[in-house]
Amino acid sequence: MAIRSCRNSLFVLIVVLFCCFSIRTNTAAGDDTISLQQPLSGNQTIVSKGGMFELGFFTPGNKSQNHYIGIWYKKRPERTVIWVANREKPASSATTSELTISRDGNLVLLDQSKNLIWSSNLTSTRSNSTSTVAVILDTGNLVLTNQSDTSMVYWQSFDHPTDSWLPGGRVGWNNITKQYMTLVSWRSEDDPAPGSYSFGMDPTGVDQLVQMWNGSVYYWTSGRWNGEYFSSVPELTRNQVYKYIYNESENYLTYTIDDAKVALVTRFQADVSGLGIQWAWLNTTPAWLSVWSQPKLQCQIYSFCGPFSICTETGGPVCSCLQGFEPASKKDWDSGSWKGGCVRRTSLLCENNSTVINNGQEDKFSMIPDMQLPVNSKALLISNVEQCQVACLNNCSCTAYAYNGSACLIWSSELLNLQQPISGGNSPVGTLFLRLAASELQDSSNGVSTGAIVGAVVGGVVLCLGIILVLIWIRRKRSQSRASFKQGKEGSLVVFSYRELEALTKNFSERLGGGGFGSVFKGVLPDKTTIAVKKLEGLRQGEKQFRAEVSTMGTIQHVNLVRLRGFCCEGDKRLLVYDFMPNGSLDSYLTDDHAEQQPLGWKQRYQIAIGTARGLAYLHEQCRDCIMHCDIKPENILLDKDLCPKVSDFGMAKLMGRDISRVMTTMRGTVGYLAPEWITGLPVTPKADVYSYGMVLFELISGKRNATVHEDGQVTFFPVWATKRVVQDDVVSLLDKRLEGDADIEQLGRVCRAACWCIQDEESQRPTMGQVVQMLEGVVEIGIPPVPNTLQRVLNDEGNALVFFASGSHQDEPTNIIYQ
Numbered sequence: 001m002a003i004r005s006c007r008n009s010l011f012v013l014i015v016v017l018f019c020c021f022s023i024r025t026n027t028a029a030g031d032d033t034i035s036l037q038q039p040l041s042g043n044q045t046i047v048s049k050g051g052m053f054e055l056g057f058f059t060p061g062n063k064s065q066n067h068y069i070g071i072w073y074k075k076r077p078e079r080t081v082i083w084v085a086n087r088e089k090p091a092s093s094a095t096t097s098e099l100t101i102s103r104d105g106n107l108v109l110l111d112q113s114k115n116l117i118w119s120s121n122l123t124s125t126r127s128n129s130t131s132t133v134a135v136i137l138d139t140g141n142l143v144l145t146n147q148s149d150t151s152m153v154y155w156q157s158f159d160h161p162t163d164s165w166l167p168g169g170r171v172g173w174n175n176i177t178k179q180y181m182t183l184v185s186w187r188s189e190d191d192p193a194p195g196s197y198s199f200g201m202d203p204t205g206v207d208q209l210v211q212m213w214n215g216s217v218y219y220w221t222s223g224r225w226n227g228e229y230f231s232s233v234p235e236l237t238r239n240q241v242y243k244y245i246y247n248e249s250e251n252y253l254t255y256t257i258d259d260a261k262v263a264l265v266t267r268f269q270a271d272v273s274g275l276g277i278q279w280a281w282l283n284t285t286p287a288w289l290s291v292w293s294q295p296k297l298q299c300q301i302y303s304f305c306g307p308f309s310i311c312t313e314t315g316g317p318v319c320s321c322l323q324g325f326e327p328a329s330k331k332d333w334d335s336g337s338w339k340g341g342c343v344r345r346t347s348l349l350c351e352n353n354s355t356v357i358n359n360g361q362e363d364k365f366s367m368i369p370d371m372q373l374p375v376n377s378k379a380l381l382i383s384n385v386e387q388c389q390v391a392c393l394n395n396c397s398c399t400a401y402a403y404n405g406s407a408c409l410i411w412s413s414e415l416l417n418l419q420q421p422i423s424g425g426n427s428p429v430g431t432l433f434l435r436l437a438a439s440e441l442q443d444s445s446n447g448v449s450t451g452a453i454v455g456a457v458v459g460g461v462v463l464c465l466g467i468i469l470v471l472i473w474i475r476r477k478r479s480q481s482r483a484s485f486k487q488g489k490e491g492s493l494v495v496f497s498y499r500e501l502e503a504l505t506k507n508f509s510e511r512l513g514g515g516g517f518g519s520v521f522k523g524v525l526p527d528k529t530t531i532a533v534k535k536l537e538g539l540r541q542g543e544k545q546f547r548a549e550v551s552t553m554g555t556i557q558h559v560n561l562v563r564l565r566g567f568c569c570e571g572d573k574r575l576l577v578y579d580f581m582p583n584g585s586l587d588s589y590l591t592d593d594h595a596e597q598q599p600l601g602w603k604q605r606y607q608i609a610i611g612t613a614r615g616l617a618y619l620h621e622q623c624r625d626c627i628m629h630c631d632i633k634p635e636n637i638l639l640d641k642d643l644c645p646k647v648s649d650f651g652m653a654k655l656m657g658r659d660i661s662r663v664m665t666t667m668r669g670t671v672g673y674l675a676p677e678w679i680t681g682l683p684v685t686p687k688a689d690v691y692s693y694g695m696v697l698f699e700l701i702s703g704k705r706n707a708t709v710h711e712d713g714q715v716t717f718f719p720v721w722a723t724k725r726v727v728q729d730d731v732v733s734l735l736d737k738r739l740e741g742d743a744d745i746e747q748l749g750r751v752c753r754a755a756c757w758c759i760q761d762e763e764s765q766r767p768t769m770g771q772v773v774q775m776l777e778g779v780v781e782i783g784i785p786p787v788p789n790t791l792q793r794v795l796n797d798e799g800n801a802l803v804f805f806a807s808g809s810h811q812d813e814p815t816n817i818i819y820q
Helices: 002-030 330-334 349-353 385-393 450-490 498-504 543-554 602-622 652-666 687-702 718-727 745-758 769-777 789-796 804-808
Strands: 045-047 053-058 068-073 081-084 098-101 107-110 116-119 132-136 142-146 153-156 170-174 179-181 183-188 191-201 209-213 217-221 240-246 250-257 266-270 276-282 287-294 309-311 319-321 325-327 342-344 364-372 378-380 400-403 408-411 429-436 511-515 518-524 530-536 564-570 573-579 637-639 645-647 707-709 714-717 816-818
Touching: 053 132, 098 132, 183 266, 191 250, 191 266, 319 325, 325 330, 385 400, 385 408, 385 429, 498 518, 498 530, 498 564, 498 573, 543 564, 602 637, 602 645, 602 687, 602 745, 602 769, 687 718, 687 745, 687 769, 714 718, 718 745, 718 789, 745 769
Parallel strands: 170 191, 714 816
Antiparallel strands: 045 053, 053 068, 068 081, 098 107, 107 116, 132 142, 142 153, 170 179, 170 250, 183 191, 191 209, 209 217, 240 250, 266 276, 276 287, 309 319, 325 342, 364 429, 378 408, 400 408, 400 429, 511 518, 518 530, 530 573, 564 573, 637 645, 707 714
């Protein structure tokens, strides 16, 4: 009996010991090291000593079945991968693959047959495999080093970046190894293979940052390094210290976090969209916040819309297919992913029959005037446009031509980067002749056959009958709709079907504008009431949660808030229906760019300031739950027929959830209104809206944008000058020159002082929106505000200090900040 008990105890001990060793092996003991004796495979990971970063196998996105070795942030709710080892050659299985140290001291990834998938590829062996280890550091750097002397670094991931650049990392080149260290975007969200876009130092040796397409076409430059910052983007030095190293062996740029008091987790990324983005982590959201991005215009990203499509920044959809072409993937196109571009509906005749002319039907050309011409053309010395056309017709690979009066330009491949001319751009502009199949361009000069005449008559009769039937059907539907809308108004919100909104907006044909939340289209209800329909983009909420949030928004009623009329929630489609504001948004009245707009008088400006403040105060202090707007700017202050201000897009922050910071800070024009706490990681409260409102007040006073770019490349930041004048009690000089001094000086003083209090760096020094209303109405006295610390640094440094507004400046021009 004792023997059996002893055997059982021994068995239990063996099992326990086996489990302990198994746990050690499967988790890599939470260690930060890979060695020959301790490889990594399956679901094993290693974690940096401080718990900042983790390395292991991962599968990207939702569709991929491939496995990669990557590094990601450990303490984040969503995995953010910052480095991929085998991005060009995935592993088919994580459980049968192994990351280990090879006999020659390299870090290698092997498949189940011990075939090499990836290697650190050290050409010279400076150590043996038993002493070499791979260690993941709290900087996010993976280093191959000597186990007994960690100062000996044989290889490091910071010298081989993928799409991300972390503090301490480097971009540039090694003159000895001829290695070019640059960020290259992923191919897609599900594929970390090298994509089309790169971000890094100029490969030609010029001391500037560049963004390139396919490593050959420049589409953004930072301006040259002046020893402290890059001339066109000085804002990059905020909270960061850059070092540009240039010597015989290497030439690179690196950066570190400047202020030890700012717990800033940040990274740069070459995004799949073509943007170069700097992200900062906000614990308050928690989410990644885009604090800087370039280029500022989508159409400045090379081939943003893909081949055979046009990119347009002003009005209508951003991307549209050329005549005779259709989206390569309608699903991607509808979801806002345009990189795949467009394909021909009808093949060219020469492609089908190996001849240009067949039965007199030759390929024809569609004329597209005032087009920014593609760059990949071939020039022919031809004396006139007719010969240029013939040259294109005789070459089956020719897709388009242009004639500039002295040379014939021929395109023999995909047409990329077609767009309407951008103001200030330097790309050639001309008339493009696009080659199409004859059926895509029916020639009206052709003879008309008898059959065609008969067909036309029959078709006309059928068309008339069809029109009569359609009119009868529309009349019945309109009667039904009037009844249903009348019933809907007696309730809370009208629930529209997507088909109804398609009809009311004429298939979303008239676009009023748009931003990070989606596009807005004009529509008309059956009772002739004009509406604005917003198609939301990027929402991840389920139907139940969306309906609950929208129902809450529908109960919010205030004279200075845009009224929500209804919504649509079908499948993945989310739309909101608002009252239409005939006078558009406030931003259209702030500059001379809109000659048709008369400048607002002071009385109108004063009422807009008070009305906007009342609307925000209602959201912050009078709703059942405090509602933060998070995106106060002139574009979101709409004006009704009487120029009464109405705040729009309130409630969007709640709808977007954790995505609000990403969406908000990548929208054009938003960043310049953000409070400092968005960047420094401090808690974000309604006082962030107060800061944004203060920035809007300055623009309302001056009648122009806060940041003005001059022809010599200098930038005037109005709040710097304004705060100085307010302290000196000289507010008249701040007034829009177009008003010629016609303003109530007492009211002007109140607005100027209130604006200065609103933009204080410390949120505790800012008033609440309720207090702002009292300030503007003259209920409370307003003391002389101090100059905010950020702006004071600009004054002290003669304009060389850098402020957060500058990320909204034009990236193609050198930038120096001045204040007088």
